[in-house]
Amino acid sequence: MATSPALALRRPGTVAARGGGTLARGVALGYPSLVVLVPLAALAWSSRSGGLMGFWTEVTLPEAVAALKLTLFLSLLVSALNALSGTAIAWVLVRDSFPGKSLLDGVIDLPFALPTIVAGLVLLTLYGPNGPFGLNLAFTRAGIALALLFVTLPFVVRAVQPVLLELDREMEEAAESLGARPVATFRRIVLPNLVPAILSGVALAFARAVGEFGAVVLISGNLPFKTEIASVYIFGQIESGNERGAAAVSVVLLLLSLGVLLLIGAFRHWRTGHDG
Amino acid sequence: MARHALRLGVLGYLLLLLGVPVGLVFYRTFQHGLQPAWAAVTTPEALHALRLTLLIAAIAVPANTLFGVVLALALVRHRLPGRGLVNAVVDLPLALSPVVVGLALFLLYGRGGWLGGLADRGLRILFALPGMVLATIFISLPFVVREVVPVLREIGTEQEQAAETLGASPLQTFRRITLPAIRWAIAYGVVLTTARSIGEFGAVSVVSGRIAGKTETLPLYVQSQYENFDPTGAFAGSVVLALIAVATVLALRFSRPREEV
Numbered sequence: 001m002a003t004s005p006a007l008a009l010r011r012p013g014t015v016a017a018r019g020g021g022t023l024a025r026g027v028a029l030g031y032p033s034l035v036v037l038v039p040l041a042a043l044a045w046s047s048r049s050g051g052l053m054g055f056w057t058e059v060t061l062p063e064a065v066a067a068l069k070l071t072l073f074l075s076l077l078v079s080a081l082n083a084l085s086g087t088a089i090a091w092v093l094v095r096d097s098f099p100g101k102s103l104l105d106g107v108i109d110l111p112f113a114l115p116t117i118v119a120g121l122v123l124l125t126l127y128g129p130n131g132p133f134g135l136n137l138a139f140t141r142a143g144i145a146l147a148l149l150f151v152t153l154p155f156v157v158r159a160v161q162p163v164l165l166e167l168d169r170e171m172e173e174a175a176e177s178l179g180a181r182p183v184a185t186f187r188r189i190v191l192p193n194l195v196p197a198i199l200s201g202v203a204l205a206f207a208r209a210v211g212e213f214g215a216v217v218l219i220s221g222n223l224p225f226k227t228e229i230a231s232v233y234i235f236g237q238i239e240s241g242n243e244r245g246a247a248a249v250s251v252v253l254l255l256l257s258l259g260v261l262l263l264i265g266a267f268r269h270w271r272t273g274h275d276g
Numbered sequence: 277m278a279r280h281a282l283r284l285g286v287l288g289y290l291l292l293l294l295g296v297p298v299g300l301v302f303y304r305t306f307q308h309g310l311q312p313a314w315a316a317v318t319t320p321e322a323l324h325a326l327r328l329t330l331l332i333a334a335i336a337v338p339a340n341t342l343f344g345v346v347l348a349l350a351l352v353r354h355r356l357p358g359r360g361l362v363n364a365v366v367d368l369p370l371a372l373s374p375v376v377v378g379l380a381l382f383l384l385y386g387r388g389g390w391l392g393g394l395a396d397r398g399l400r401i402l403f404a405l406p407g408m409v410l411a412t413i414f415i416s417l418p419f420v421v422r423e424v425v426p427v428l429r430e431i432g433t434e435q436e437q438a439a440e441t442l443g444a445s446p447l448q449t450f451r452r453i454t455l456p457a458i459r460w461a462i463a464y465g466v467v468l469t470t471a472r473s474i475g476e477f478g479a480v481s482v483v484s485g486r487i488a489g490k491t492e493t494l495p496l497y498v499q500s501q502y503e504n505f506d507p508t509g510a511f512a513g514s515v516v517l518a519l520i521a522v523a524t525v526l527a528l529r530f531s532r533p534r535e536e537v
Contacts (some may be wrong), residue, residue, distance in 0.1 A: 025354055027343055028346065028347050028354075028356055028362055029357075029362065031343045031346075032347070032362060032365040032366055035410070035414050035417055036368055036414060038384065039377070039380035039381050039383075039384045039414065040368075040380050042389060042390055043379060043380040043384075045383075046383045046389075085286075088285065088286055089286050089290070092282060096279060098283065104287075106526075107290065107294060107525075108290075109528055110522075110525055112468075113471045113520075113522075113528075114298075114517070114518060115474065115475025115477060115494075115517045116475060116495075117475075117477045117495040117496075118301075118495070118498065118517045118518055121510060121511070122300070122514070122518075125297060125300045125511075126296055126300050132300070146293075149293060153294070204371075207370070207371035211371070211372055211374065212373070213373060213374050213481075214475075214481075214495070217499070218502060218503075230373075231373045231375040231478065234375045234379060235478075235481070238375075238378075238379060238482060243382075243386075247383065250375075250379050253372070253373050254372065257368065257372045257373075258364075260371050264367075265363075
């Protein structure tokens with residue numbers, strides 16, 4: 001396409017910048033601020049209403065500490081399991097072929113689409129008190145882990161799948177022709193290419209697990225010090241009128257989310273060379 | 277051999293985690309026939325919950341679609357002060373606990389909150405529709421933006437520049453050049469936004485007050501029926517939501533952004 005010199009000199013991104021530019025900028029700065037930032041600022045504000053000491057007292061209450069610890073432990077566990085199962089599922093979806101594979105591919109998205117309360121109920125029917133296997137995980141930590149595995153299933157799969165699809169097979173073939181066994185080929189050739197994708201999928205799964213509420217609320221039973229996770233603890237504090245305590249633990253979760261997002265941004269930058 | 281073991285392992289895992297539990301809920305719902313299930317979802321309370329859920333989605337989805345597209349345009353096409361921050365804020369709802377979102381709104385609009393005075397002026401936000409809509413918009417904000425941004429970046433600005441040199445107004449350029457290129461991305465984002473809006477539980481649970489027959493959405497209805505020992509009602513409500521989810525998955529398959537630049 002022949003472009004005039006004047007046009008070629010123009011910076012990309014100035015088109016349409018004149019007419020709707022100010023409006024678009026206003027929306028881009030105003031909408032997320034109004035919808036997201038102002039409420040979160042109100043949250044941070046009320047968590048500090050008792051001073052730093054008050055915040056610290058609320059966060060270090062034994063029940064709050066137990067809930068935060070359990071949340072972190074289960075989220076790390078579930079993230080690690082997802083790194084394994086997600087990579088395996090992505091591998092089967094990309095490299096294997098069998099009848100019904102595309103159906104399987106669609107099913108992976110179901111946990112994203114299924115409302116979380118339904119996910120909880122669904123798991124309770126199979127792994128709850130009246131389950132057909134007689135396996136009752138209701139009100140146990142294993143039950144919570146199961147619910148978290150359910151809702152975080154797609155993250156690693158959907159992060160790894162496109163990378164695996166694009167991966168050049170030549171290096172693997174070269175490794176095999178040099179006598180590398182399949183496991184060695186996977187570990188030395190394929191895996192290093194997948195690591196950034198696995199990590200960003202794991203980070204998203206971790207963030208989701210830390211904050212999950214709907215899928216857990218029915219199955220956990222909310223027994224303090226036993227099966228009470230942070231989001232359920234916060235909900236309980238709101239219900240019993242302790243807004244300051246709820247806000248304090250919420251700020252901890254908010255900081256965790258921000259940390260995870262920074263990490264994901266770094267992974268994304270590592271993989272694609274630009275953010276967003 | 278190893279390939280088959282891996283395939284079986286993956287299939288078994290998905291079957292135990294996803295397939296059997298979801299199938300069992302359908303079985304439990306319809307095990308006594310269609311009649312009890314139908315009766316359970318057509319009680320006035322269930323119908324009200326369904327209508328409320330759809331109403332909230334009908335407000336939140338267009339808002340996030342419209343503003344999401346403008347936001348994506350601003351992020352990619354304009355030089356935006358604090359773009360990194362805007363990016364982070366847009367992503368935040370994906371990583372944040374819904375209960376925290378609910379609490380933030382609760383504190384903002386509640387008694388003693390910065391905007392708590394609105395309730396005294398007769399504008400009820402909490403325990404009413406506006407609060408539930410605000411919570412849903414917050415939670416489902418990122419999806420359209422996140423789908424449209426990469427496509428906008430990929431199509432570049434050459435065609436838009438060409439249109440402009442031919443005398444097209446910015447609006448014409450957008451309508452005739454940009455919009456057709458991003459429409460599948462928008463569709464994909466809309467489907468995700470809708471699914472998230474309909475299924476939202478935690479944030480809406482905090483701000484709605486869960487008043488049966490008034491501020492109870494379908495997911496909240498499912499919880500309250502389950503806890504009030506009405507499993508049939510809970511299962512039937514779940515099946516309605518699950519069918520919406522299955523439709524969502526199908527729509528996602530159908531509208532997956534494709535290359536047509």
